[in-house]
Amino acid sequence: MDARHELGIGLLGLGTVGSGVARILPAKSEALFGHLGTSLTIRRVLVRDREKPRAVRLDPACLTTDPAVVLDDPAIHIVVEVIGGEEPALTFIHRAVAQGKHVVTANKEVIAKHGPELFRAAAARGVAIKYEASVGGGIPIIAVFQHDLSANDLREIRAIINGTTNYILTRMANEGSEFASALAEAQALGYAEPDPANDVDGHDAVYKLAILSSLGFHTEVHPDQVYREGIRQLAARDFQYAANLGYAIKLLALARNTTRGVEVRVHPTLIPRERLLAKVDGVFNGIEVEGDLVGRLMLYGRGAGAEPTTSAVVADVVDLVQRIVRGESPAYQEPPRVPRPVVPMAEVTSRYYLRLIVADRAGVLAQIAREFGERNISIAAVIQMAADAAAGTAELVVMTHQANEAAMRQTVAAIARLAVVSQVASFLRVED
Amino acid sequence: MDARHELGIGLLGLGTVGSGVARILPAKSEALFGHLGTSLTIRRVLVRDREKPRAVRLDPACLTTDPAVVLDDPAIHIVVEVIGGEEPALTFIHRAVAQGKHVVTANKEVIAKHGPELFRAAAARGVAIKYEASVGGGIPIIAVFQHDLSANDLREIRAIINGTTNYILTRMANEGSEFASALAEAQALGYAEPDPANDVDGHDAVYKLAILSSLGFHTEVHPDQVYREGIRQLAARDFQYAANLGYAIKLLALARNTTRGVEVRVHPTLIPRERLLAKVDGVFNGIEVEGDLVGRLMLYGRGAGAEPTTSAVVADVVDLVQRIVRGESPAYQEPPRVPRPVVPMAEVTSRYYLRLIVADRAGVLAQIAREFGERNISIAAVIQMAADAAAGTAELVVMTHQANEAAMRQTVAAIARLAVVSQVASFLRVED
Structure with missing residues (x-):
């Protein structure tokens, strides 16, 4: 039988998400792939411990502790990586790509840190790396x-x-x-x-x-x-x-x-x-x-959990299978990624929320307001929240208009140094 | 030059959405198609009136009032239908499909009423009908x-x-x-x-x-x-x-x-x-x-408007172009659609909200409650809202638990017949 009509999956990891994939793919195989004239089999599953009891029913012969058994199996067309973490997942994905296998991964750390190099390697080898499950669980993003x-x-x-x-x-x-x-x-x-x-x-x-x-x-x-x-x-x-x-x-x-x-x-x-x-x-x-x-x-x-993440992983698998069956290139051709500078945090502007513990007496607000004014930061609201009579302190909340982050940090440092301020208890940003 | 590398668009309609497409496609052509080595040209636009002033800049020679000029042009690979309404849009889409052209449509009426026959015709001809813009404007659904x-x-x-x-x-x-x-x-x-x-x-x-x-x-x-x-x-x-x-x-x-x-x-x-x-x-x-x-x-x-709808139309066009350029079949192979019975409304269950205008006197509630009780509909809450002393009436709101629609309609009819009820002012469903 043509490889196009009997496709093999290799699963790396049998934790929460891996078990979900191992349960759902066979259960829905007919509904997902029957009309394509294809069957899809989970041929190999990489686990840490072959003897561990599993909630999901799998032929024990599928389980292996040797990554090469999965990654080098010529009957495996798609490798699903759900180990998580940077290594050994990164090495496994590279090896799967080098062996001409498509990869579906839920690994946000690997894609975030190594996406560009992985996508280049996959494009060069003519295979796809799909990563819908890496962000937002079942949310298609x-x-x-x-x-x-x-x-x-x-x-x-x-x-x-x-x-x-x-x-x-x-x-x-x-x-x-x-x-x-x-x-x-x-x-x-x-x-x-x-x-x-x-x-x-x-x-x-x-x-x-x-x-x-x-x-x-x-x-x-x-x-x-x-x-x-x-x-x-x-x-x-x-x-x-x-x-x-x-x-x-x-x-x-x-x-x-x-x-x-x-x-x-x-x-x-x-x-x-x-x-x-x-x-x-x-x-x-x-x-x-x-x-x-x-x-x-x-x-x-x-955004997480076995089933929503499985939803995303299986959707990626289905897309690959549809394309493989039709002899199409599954590698998505996205517009080129152009390096852009990242704006340093000090240069960002935002509104801010400050909570201050201050001496409960007259003139305190004037001192605080002066620090804002000197750095051209305009105050939107000041609210005295609660007074602690025993400690002789009061709590002030200050909301600013749009201000520069560096100027705001200088202001906060200056306010913290004021004798009438015992603590800058919170310093948060506001997005309208 | 190979047709794959110079693709033609035919636009049916130059209203709000059509103008959006005619503006955005050329403006973003390089960003969207440059990396594919393709250019995409709007070759023909079907309008009702060639002389009407247009906000969008288009070669006046593109404009035509003759549908055949668009639908039969062999240099047009994708027909974008944004006329709306059932006819003549349906006839145009059929003809485009018969001529081997892919279709992108924003037409909810045509797809809702004639989707199945159109999809079958398209599948038989090996072309795609894409309709992302028909529901939810720019929301990808x-x-x-x-x-x-x-x-x-x-x-x-x-x-x-x-x-x-x-x-x-x-x-x-x-x-x-x-x-x-x-x-x-x-x-x-x-x-x-x-x-x-x-x-x-x-x-x-x-x-x-x-x-x-x-x-x-x-x-x-x-x-x-x-x-x-x-x-x-x-x-x-x-x-x-x-x-x-x-x-x-x-x-x-x-x-x-x-x-x-x-x-x-x-x-x-x-x-x-x-x-x-x-x-x-x-x-x-x-x-x-x-x-x-x-x-x-x-x-x-x-869910509507020129730009969000254009966003969906152009996404469909981009997807088609990607596939055409790679020599792939753009027809999406979805699981077969299986006829299912539609549950008659009378058999549906729901919670209900009723607003009644009733005589403002003792015993009224008992009469109303009896009508519910006789049909085994359980009341979740009854609230007297406002009394109109001059008219001698009061307003009652009744919320039910889950009930059968037919039983509920009988109850409402019976309540409307009560001498103490002057009006069933509102009858709404509740979804928790």
Whole structure:
């Protein structure tokens, strides 16, 4: 039988997503591939431990601990990489490409850090690397950027793309929890890892933003170029005060395509509550895009989990199979990626939210206002929130108009040095 | 030069969308097609009046009033149909297909009514009919159904897909306007046609729902099979009462894939305000989908207008050009569409909202409750809203639990016959 009519899959990894793929592909094989006159078989699965009990039924002979058994099998046409992490996934993908196999991956770290080199290698070898599952779980965003928005010049991407932090922030907003207890709850529910750094410090969102901005702006943004702040420093009262002012606080991944270069940053951000993005709650993700033709578009859905991610992985597999069966080139020919400068964070402008603990006496505000005024930063609102009579302190919230980041940082440093200021408790950006 | 490297477009129609396409395609030609080594030229444009002044710059020699000049030109590879309406668009598309040309259309009426026959004709001729722009303007939904959600069994589609009615309903909700004045305002802003029937009576939403449910559930739903109610009967006070109860009112296009068949209906619907779909306001569209793997997904954006629609049309053109240039078959091979029964509206179950004008005296509620009880419909809440002392009447709002539509209609008829009931002022469905 022609290889075109019996295609082989090699699966790298049999964790949450791998098990989903191993369960769904055979179960839906007839519905997905029957009308194409094709069958698709999972021939080999790379695991760490062949003896481990598995929830998914697979011929035990499929399982192997030797990557070469998967990567060098000539009857395998598509390698699905769902190991995650940089290595050995990167090496495996390179080897699969070198062996002329198409690759479907859910690996945001590898694509964010090594996308350009991998895409070049794949193009040279005439194979495809598809990575829909690397961003936004089941939300179609890679294909939407590559195909559906192809007529647009994208100006801006604003995304809530880490479900773990969005769950924690939603709990802090709705229940008044502090970060530590909201994190513990997320861990108990399996939404956060025992070591939560990758999520709560923003690394995961940075990888995804690097992928989205590179693809959306036809350039190459490395994760190291993305400004990053996590959510550990947020306090429950910031959520209350933000809500009183009409804002939600979200870990926003923001990319802007400007004439001076690309702005790329991940940080907690006040977003007006009437904006749809502010209403993306819990483990859900929301990706908002501004294009010159389409205007504002938002995609919303489950950004993680076995089934949504499997949805994206299998969609990539189906697309490859359709093209392989018809003898077509599955390598997507996207417009060339042109290196662009990344705007340094110091040169960015934003609005800001500051929460200060100050001495509760007359004249304090004047001193603080002077520091803003000297650096030409205009204050939009100052609100005295709560006074602590015992400590003799009061809490002030300051919202600025648009200001330069460097000037704002100097202002904050100067304010922190004032004798009447005991603490700059929060320093957050605001996007309207 | 090979036809593959110099492709011709024939444009049918030079109205709002046609002008957008005629402006954008040449302006972005290099960015879109340069890396493919292709150029794309708009060779012919069918117009009604060659002398009419046009905002878009086109060689006047391109313009023709003779459809054959476009449809029979062998140098035209792709015909873009943006005339709208059933005829002569349908005849033109058939002829383009017969001449071996690919078709990109924004025509929801033609695709909803004649999609199956057109797709069969195109498949037989080896050409593609692409219709991303027919639903949701710039929101990618056809491609998302065909490709990105291919691994999913879709269970439900809930959509706000008519911007005109959504604008009117948003005004009624936010400003307390009555339908007539909100419509007049929408007309003044160009959001509604002088004859608004196609939008406000729900025909437009029905076409789009027929397209979405046919594609999403792999079946053939004709617009005549879709239950339809428009928004003319809504009163400002329904929006107030709904808001008090925690609901928004939207013209919802709802399709459900059940074991008994397909449920397809368009009607004003109370939606809990915390649902993201309830927050789709103004002229924006929102399409929510439930898939077995992806869970709940929502796409949100501008559902109409020259530029968003052009975004979708040009994306379809770009996809065709990519495939033509690589010598690939541009005809998408979707799973076969299997006829499914449509569940009669009488057999549907829903929750209901009733607003009654009743005599303001004791015992009235008991009589009304008895009518519900006799038909086994359970009442979730009864709220007396306002009394009109002069008329001796009061206003009652009744919310039911899940009930059968036929039983509910019998109940409403029986209630209307009660001497103590002067009017069943509103009868709306509720989706939680």
